[in-house]
Amino acid sequence: MESLSHQDVTILLAGLGVLLAAARLLGEIARRFQLPAVFGEILAGILLGPTVLGALAPNFSNLLFPRSGTGALLLDGMVTLAIVLFLLVAGMEADISTVWRQGRAVATVGLAGIVFPFATGFAMAWYLPGLMGREPGAAPLIFALFIATALSISALPVIAKTLMDLDLYRSDLGMMIVAAAVFNDLIGWIIFAVILGMMGVTGSDAFSIGSTIILTLLFTLMMLTVARWSIHRMLPWIQAHASWPGGQLGFTLSVALLGAAFTEWIGVHAIFGSFLVGVAMGDTPHFRERIRGVIDQFVSFFFAPLFFASIGLKVNFVEHFDPLLVLVVLVVACLGKVLGCGLGGRLAGLSPRESWAIGFGMNARGAMEIILGLLALRFGLIGEPLFVALVIMAIVTSLMSGPAMQSILRLKKPRRFINFLPSRGLVRLQAHDRDAAIAELAGTLGPVEGISVETVVEAVRARERLMATGLGYGVAVPHARLAGLSEPVVVLGLSAAGIDFNAPDGKTAQFILLILTPEDDNGAQVQILADIARTFRQREFRQAALEVSGMTEFLALVKSTTDG
Amino acid sequence: MESLSHQDVTILLAGLGVLLAAARLLGEIARRFQLPAVFGEILAGILLGPTVLGALAPNFSNLLFPRSGTGALLLDGMVTLAIVLFLLVAGMEADISTVWRQGRAVATVGLAGIVFPFATGFAMAWYLPGLMGREPGAAPLIFALFIATALSISALPVIAKTLMDLDLYRSDLGMMIVAAAVFNDLIGWIIFAVILGMMGVTGSDAFSIGSTIILTLLFTLMMLTVARWSIHRMLPWIQAHASWPGGQLGFTLSVALLGAAFTEWIGVHAIFGSFLVGVAMGDTPHFRERIRGVIDQFVSFFFAPLFFASIGLKVNFVEHFDPLLVLVVLVVACLGKVLGCGLGGRLAGLSPRESWAIGFGMNARGAMEIILGLLALRFGLIGEPLFVALVIMAIVTSLMSGPAMQSILRLKKPRRFINFLPSRGLVRLQAHDRDAAIAELAGTLGPVEGISVETVVEAVRARERLMATGLGYGVAVPHARLAGLSEPVVVLGLSAAGIDFNAPDGKTAQFILLILTPEDDNGAQVQILADIARTFRQREFRQAALEVSGMTEFLALVKSTTDG
Structure with a gap:
């Protein structure tokens, strides 16, 4: 059986240790300045990655966070596990009854939040391809669809983390934003699967696009009904007959991993699986606070910081920096999303203040754009400058969303x-x-x-x-x-x-x-x-x-x- | 930046999910039969690995738990992280004051537990090389040293887990076994580094054998004095000024990862670093029970089962099975260790019952023999049948140790x-x-x-x-x-x-x-x-x-x- 070399192990552990320490430290400093911790966590990655440490001490940065070979793949594997478990926690915290209660508003916001930025992005890429950085050989329609999708997908993990940092996650507004983001992202990923199909690459090795869509809907429906019902019956049985808290912990984590593997297999991203498992587990009264606390705290303070810091490791933000392209992508992305979701919020009958908060909340992009951009880069659809612009857009919108919601909603921490x-x-x-x-x-x-x-x-x-x-x-x-x-x-x-x-x-x-x-x-x-x-x-x-x-x-x- | 393919992600998550579910399930069943959970966890790996599932459905088993390429390396990376964090928990639980109190006994047992099996193993391999499975081209002295070492190293993780399962970990006897195992293993790994040096391969890329030995002793000394002192002063400061429990959790886990990276780098195994970090953290009164509980439970019910199950995935126990070789290796290993440690216990003034319990407790071998065997296999020092015999010896001694201690000490669960x-x-x-x-x-x-x-x-x-x-x-x-x-x-x-x-x-x-x-x-x-x-x-x-x-x-x- 193939195994890691002595050097691989050293680098993996040192890299994780440094990344975790830096992310937690800057996360704490961000909190001191009344900013969401995720702000500091992403910044930690930018400092340790190619942009800053990589420019000052390229050998050291490359050694600690390898950009190719086994080391890079290992880090990617850890980060994937991290994001899957983080979405499990986000799902467990979600309050599904709020979503049902606000069903119409969720659909309105979710839909407006995808139609608007999609249309804006498509129009820009179709009519002004040069400005949007289309590569000479790329097919115009596929390029326009790609840009439109890349600007439409919200970052569920970033949104969830920002809302948690702001103590808004379980509020009505927070739940509406999360539900709209789930709705929005499922559609976004399905469109992405269609684009990959048009490019001759399928998102899944095993399924056609049609099957992916049908299986995704079936899985979602099943998790919210049959699986939820069964889990509510199994948890007390496990608690009664297995060791405690080991029985429920092992059950929850293994079901989440299998759910994530399933959605990845059928061609949407792994995080949907664990998120839906979390939702199905979450609001059962049999799921004791202590189990929830153990998973929540270990994931929030180990896996989540690793994931958010890893975003900043992906690219050198100086080398491929095209200021005009970055500005255009950023403005188009923000306008489409903030206006679209804000309008959706108004249509759904929310106050102007809440509508703006939703707009900036949903505006956060994240890992999705980066994964999507990586695939487009690999298939020659976009060049590196556009990739950098997309990543910067993802990070800037993520960093903006917390402070923007904070100031729009005039949130203050209670004074202690x-x-x-x-x-x-x-x-x-x-x-x-x-x-x-x-x-x-x-x-x-x-x-x-x-x-x-x-x-x-x-x-x-x-x-x-x-x-x-x-x-x-x-x-x-x-x-x-x-x-x-x-x-x-x-x-x-x-x-x-x-x-x-x-x-x-x-x-x-x-x-x-x-x-x-x-x-x-x-x-x-x-x-x-x-x-x-x-x-x-x-x-x-x-x-x-x-x-x-x-x-x-x-x-x-x-x-x-x-x-x- | 290189990243995982869609298929790699699917397989990684599905593999981890299935492994965790099976390990936890069989762990619970083992508990039902009054056996340590680790028994069931190792068995889960044997069932899912090449031996059973691999024989019944080779394609499926290979797909889920790849034996080469990216998939195998990813799984190995996860397992490495798992064992490092498990040893952190074992270190945190260790009660260092018991060790000082019983210093002489620990040294006697630890030393007898290495001299005896080493001498027996060396003599067998030197005088009866054919029986012990020496390959035609292997150098006699190096082969004899390898066998001697492979029979001498106890498995600290297995021993710690077995003692925890039996509720003996924090008892005087348990702490003596753990301390003797640490002592024994440090010496064992240093000898192993010497053998690698004789073979022209160093355990570390950066250090000579002499430096490895000196650095290991310095690191151990430092962790038990200066680092311990500093950590005791830093923890309350972190608790007062950082978020809770995030501050202490992030600090503990990142220090553990860095400690593990350090010991791996200097040429002993990563687990010593995180174990010693755990010992340095463990008995501070500022380390609140809740933090300890969060780390302990997540690690015990997520990472530990993954590690123990992974042992069974490593080899096909049928294909390369040589009954005579297996029997010889097993008998020599048990005789050397049980008699050596038992004698050590008697010399240290323990009762016959306790001495036998120590003998069988220290007799557990585990991942070490497998890692060691893999290296020896890679360099042509041993053949596959001897490798299989070593792995079987490791597993059988691990499986024996819990039930043996249980019956020798006549442990009964209190009736509820x-x-x-x-x-x-x-x-x-x-x-x-x-x-x-x-x-x-x-x-x-x-x-x-x-x-x-x-x-x-x-x-x-x-x-x-x-x-x-x-x-x-x-x-x-x-x-x-x-x-x-x-x-x-x-x-x-x-x-x-x-x-x-x-x-x-x-x-x-x-x-x-x-x-x-x-x-x-x-x-x-x-x-x-x-x-x-x-x-x-x-x-x-x-x-x-x-x-x-x-x-x-x-x-x-x-x-x-x-x-x-």
């Missing part, structure tokens, strides 16, 4: 108290009564934005006289609104002995949080108080919090307790 | 009450008082092993009169020992209204469990009662249990509540 704790904001109190504790906490903080410690103490004591701020269960929240403050500030004092804050349950407070908020920001105080109450209400959290050695351990504890 | 619930053993009670409830439960059960319902009712009521069996928190356990019963029987009655069983907390019982045990089996009653108390004490469990629709749902609930 830990975001306003300065690094010195944790103190073990010496004080034994309420007034001394307030003075000690304000003293720890020092003057804030020019407001003196005395002013702070006075304002907080005044508020405290109106009504005591003991919440019960050992927590007190002396607070005040201060004119001239631009941002909230929180200080946490720990008192082993406990200080009386006149709490409803009569207990003394071991956790005293001094909270200062801007005078005109109503929301801040409410959100921070609610967050503190929710966090400290957990007994295990309070016990562990009394033991922390400093701010780092305290933050770590809050994060792991509240899944934030 | 659900094992004695007949399929009709769940009933919604009509009865409103104690006597009626007992009669209704006994009636549901019917006569057992010839003992009439009346006898049962009388015995239980007699016991009940001695002392009421209400445990509190809504649970009652009327029970009796019956002469002539060979096995315990349990019936569960649910009473929505509640029946008074005179519980210490004054609550009526909603769960009434009738328990009948053999008269002479003291343990059964105690174990079953303890298990019931432990299971039903959880409030969430009781709430969910009142809602179950039938036995399957009830069993599923018990399994998922108690991690059984």
